[in-house]
Amino acid sequence: MADAVEAAIRSGRDPAPIIERAKRDLAARQERERQIADPPPLYGSARWPTSQDLRAYLRDRTAFDDPRSILLGAFSDEGQTIPPGFVHWDGDGHLLTIAPTRSGKGKTTIIPNLLRYQGSCVVLDPKGELFEATSQWRSKLGPVYRIAPLDGGSGKPVHRFDPVSRVRRESDARAIAMQMFPHDPKSPAFFADDAVGFVTAIIMFVRYKAPPHRQTLATVCQMASLKGASLLQIAKQMETFQPSADAARTILEKDPTRGLKVLQETLTSKLYEWKDVDIQRSVSGSDVSFESLKDRPATVYIEIPFDMMKTFSGWLRVLLKSALDAMLANPRIPELPVLFVLDEFLNIGPFPEYRDAIRTHAGAGIRLWFFLQDIYSIEEHYPGNSWRPFLNCAVKQFFGINDDDTAKMIGGYLGHKTHAVRTTGGSANVSSHLRDLYGDASTNTSFSMTEGVQFLGRPLLTSDEVRELLGGWQGDGWRYGITDIAGTRPFKTQLVVHEKSETCRQRIGMMMQGDDKWP
Structure with missing residues (x-):
């Protein structure tokens, strides 16, 4: 420009137009640079948040013993190697973690939180590793119970839970019966409804008419398994008790060769797991009161081998539904919410009552933490759109992702950028x-x-980039996760195995038989 201005002056021309044009070119160039650095959100405004954006959730190492927060990993700003803080969530609502089996859920997420959370916990522990790693430290907070019907004489403490002990009204009894006889879409609903009605009546009869030592679910199963004349004799006794009279009368009026035979076949097909000797022993009395978890800190581990979860899914449903109902039966809102850690939740099979509890138990003083494998597995058990309520959890966490469907869903959460x-x-x-x-x-x-x-x-991350980021371990015992907290932009976290924490290493340990004595 300087040469052009000089030439204009030498030739006697006015250089102002040249200068004005140069100013316009400079302004246009500066605007282009600004747009390249910060483009307008024509196609989306997705970006990774900064530590300033997440300042409400970031704490330093001294916050590890915050009694009520959930630790979700470490956070670093893009391009930074030293984490500026650790992500602590202490809001209302529930949590969802989607990560496949053997992706380190226990070591990076569950165990570290069970070694620091000071509220009551109900822990679904299919592998038994959570009890072995965390029960010793949690026993310092309050009573620890281990409901493990298939223990097999390990020497670890074993406790019982009888759901009949908390029956107060017919609706309580029906809730138990419905879990024992879940709806089967392949079978006529009439036969299951008939069995549910009869077992409900037996539960009420046992709860209020049986001798105290026989008022258990074990007795209910034994009575419901009777055949022929023995079953009719029990029905005649039940007819004298008003809450069970109608159901008993229905049994007595059935055609022995048709209606009664079909009922007995239905009862037999559904009660096989309940006749297992170990299951009978586990429901022969109650050492645990789930209602009391709101009154003082306590931990209940529910342990059944992973490969037996489907076989004994009825027992698991009855147990977990009783724990869930107890949270409403006790209206107290504890200072520290009761945390339900539901590892390998999908292996129980369809459990819509827990899915619905995301809504029905809002404000009940509990936190449900679901651990699911992938979108395909969720849709298998909750077809159509019935799985979507899980996405209403306040916190969604993803790691170990290696399938494209789940990766695409995560990419959708991250959004598009311009x-x-x-x-x-x-x-x-x-x-x-x-x-x-x-x-x-x-x-x-x-x-x-x-x-x-x-x-x-373009997406902030494509599905390929999601799988590349989350699919594998990044180094010595750590991996990336993506976390989405309601009201914030999704962000990347670093998840580290508990063995890397000195505090966790000091707290790791298992409570043994004889240690379960509390005032």
Whole structure:
């Protein structure tokens, strides 16, 4: 520009137009640079939040013993190697972690929190590793119970729970019966309803008419398994007790060769797991009161081998539904919410009561923490859109993802961003003039260059990039996770195995038989 201004002045022309044009070019260039650095949200405004954005959740190492928060990993700003803080969530609502089996859920997430959370906990522990790693420290907070019907004489403490002990009304009895006879879409509902009604009546009869030492679910199962004349004799006794009279009368009026036979077949097909000797022993009395978990800190581990969860899913449903109902039966809101850690939750099978509890138990003083494998497995048990209520959890955490469907869902949560690309265009113009056949010729050539900015939309992370980020371990005992807390942008975290924490190493340990004595 300086040369052009100087030439204009030497030739006596006004240089102002040249200067004005240069100013406009400079302003246009600066605007292009601004748009490239911070493009307008034409296709989306997704970005990774900064530590400033997440300041309400970030704490230093001294917050490890915050009695009520959930620790969700470490956070670093993009490009930084030293974590500025650890993510602590202490809000209302529930949590959902989606991570496949053997992705380190226990070591990076569950165990560290059980070694620090000071409220009551109900822990679904299919592998038994959570009890072995955390029960010793948790026993210092209050009573620890281990309901493990298939223990097999390990020497670890074993406790019983009888759901009949908390029956107060017919609706309580029916809730137990419905879990024992869950709806089977492949079978006529009539037969299951008939069995539910009869078992409900037996539960009421046992609860209020049996001798005290026989008022258990074990007795209920024994009575419901009777055949022929023995079953009719029990029905006659039940007919004298008003709460069970109608159901008993229905049994007595059935055709022995048809209606009664079908009922007995239905009862037999559903009660097989309840006739197991170990299951009978586990429901022969109650050492645990789930209602009391709101009154003082206590921990209940529910342990059954992973490969037996489906076989004994009825027992698990009855136990877990009793624990859930107890949270409403005791209206007290504890200072520290009761935490339900539901590892391998999908292996129980469809359990809509827990899915619905995300809504029905809001404000009940509990936190449900679901651990699910992937979207395909969720949809298998909750078809159509029936699985979507799980996404209403206040906290959603993802790691270990290696399937495309789940990766696409995560990409959808992350959203799209607008990407700015610098564009350059050029043009040339050549003109020639010939005066006559023998005269002089002239040629004029001009070039022009234009710069611009093009805006494109793209996901913050594609499904391939999600799987690359979350699929594997990054180094010595740590991996990336993505966490979405309601009201914030999703963010990346670093999840570290508990063995890397000195505090966790000091607290690791198992309570043994004889240690379960509390005032």
